[in-house]
Amino acid sequence: RPMDPVRIAVVGAGVVGLSTALCVSELVPRCSVTVISDKFTPETTSDVAAGMLIPHVYPDTPIPTLKRWFRETFDHLFAIANSAEAEDAGVHLVSGWQIFRSVPPEEVPFWADVVLGFRKMTEAELKKFPQHVLGHAFTTLKCESPAYLPWLEKRLKASGVLILTRCIGDLWELHPSFDIVVNCSGLGSRQLARDSEMFPMRGQLLAIQAPWLKHFIRDGSGLTYVYPGVSNVILGGTRQKGDWDVSPDADISRDIFSRCCALEPSLHRAHNVREKVGLRPFRPAGVRLQMELLAQDGRRLPVVHNYGHGSGGISVHWGTALEAARLVNECVQAPRTPTPKSNL
């Protein structure tokens, strides 16, 4: 009989899950894709993130690969930003400065030629930041998940991808309904992939109204930042290792506000402050992007993992989604060992 379509489940509906599902549905021939998650926008980790395209380094990912992931993501979003869909998709260009209190070890980051117009700040520009000795000016993209994720969902539905709300406790629950599982469950992989290396890197931030701010400011390592977006300005942040508390801490909010006002004094006038907390899906080695063949009691379940993006999920999501889709495709093309199917 003709080949049945390959049934693929994508676990997770944050930016990684949805983009991976889209790439899989576009790359893998004759497949049916279902996105399964307990949380959807605006309740995913991605929704909290400011969405600035500035990548982070992952220890186990070689720089050329990381750069490729970033470039693919940047090019994908750049095309959206310049199209008529930009507003719907929540993607726009923004310029600004990354500033340093002491000369950083690397003069030019690996991603400098991916963003636009990267250059050193002039002396006149640095006058704005009297405590800083050096800075970079560039133009990058901001990708806001509360708009981008619904936009991805629309494209997924148009491609015939199914979307299911369900809480999965174990990947084996997806067997035998699905032939391949793509695991984009972020922090959920601690349980679902039994990955004890996964832990939250808690981030608290403030969303405020300050519409006069048109530039981003990022201090050195990125712990303190001011990121103007479509309908608010995001002030951050924190990096609290292993902290699962999702309720905002008032002292931390005061500290964030004070650090950001030091960079941008006009913030004192900002109003309508809302506190947010997100738990970044942190993995010390970085992104886990690989196939694993689960086997148990004679059952087999191929899993493509795509999780552990930490602070850099939005910055590299499309590049990792493309690679995950390639891994799925390899898995599909590999000769299938016949196993009894108990579906209809």
Add this chain to the structure above:
Amino acid sequence: MRVVVIGAGVIGLSSALCIHERYHSVLPSLDMRVYADRFTPLTNTDVAAGLCQPYLLDPKNPQEADWNQKTFDYLLSHVHSPNAANMGLALVSGYNLFHEPIPDPCWKNTVLGFRTLTPRDLDVFPDYSYGWFNTSLIVEGRRYLQWLTERLTERGVKFFQKKVESFEEVARGGVDIIINCTGVWAGSLQPDPLLQPGRGQIIKVDAPWMKHFIITHEPEKGIYKSPYIIPGIQTVTLGGIFQLGNWSEVNNTRDHNTIWEGCCRLVPTLKDAKIVAELTGLRPVRSQIRLEREQLRFASSNTEVIHNYGHGGYGLTIHWGCALEVANLFGKILEERKLLSTPPPHL
């Protein structure tokens, strides 16, 4: 010492403030009033997008380049103060786009971070092949006029809504010095064949994702005849109309379509932007700004007039440098009349 400033746009109010700040402490008798038939939000300043950017070509009067620089430096020094938002001030970066290479402008070192566009920058704008990127300032006309009005009111300057028909009527009221900031209507007080309206129409939209200004140029057509998009604090201004000699203050459908099509071509996602307002203004166009003294004789007394009008489409861009020069001329008048014990400060 009775001083009347005629005109309550940015030129009138900034001239008034600059004079008052510099001289009120050394001239206790200073009594300053502003006469105008239009106040904010009905002035031409209120229509302006407020981007600080001089024209592309060097000004006919080299002093204007200096006044532009002084204005930029003055506003930049305030953009990081707590007053910035109240003044309607913000830093903004953006693009000037051309169809072919052109020489760098004389103001390239006044603005911040000036550079030419890279090929990847130009990928954003497929219709253009050359351009500049720099950081400049916006000063929103309406907010800034409100701020100037508050500062002047604090200082005891009084405002009167009246249409002045002649310098003589003001002089006969016992006024010693008149500051003439009547903009595009200066010709009704004293004929000036060099002064014409440069009619502009703009559409204000809700497009808060636009963080950059984009100004396109067709140098053969002339300034501001090509689409431009300038973000303000709350709304974004779309424009691209400059009609010399047109006095109509009414919005025009054909101009609306020109602006809308031109700007949506530049930034396709604007098609979904909500229109918040549409306005027409008359730029006071002149081959160069008239900034000079004139003595008028009515009955038996001399009345000093300082003219400060004809700022075209760059009034906000140049206003403070002009106000400083007006204050200098004011100081000379005081000196000549021996009203000061020490020579006035000259800035």
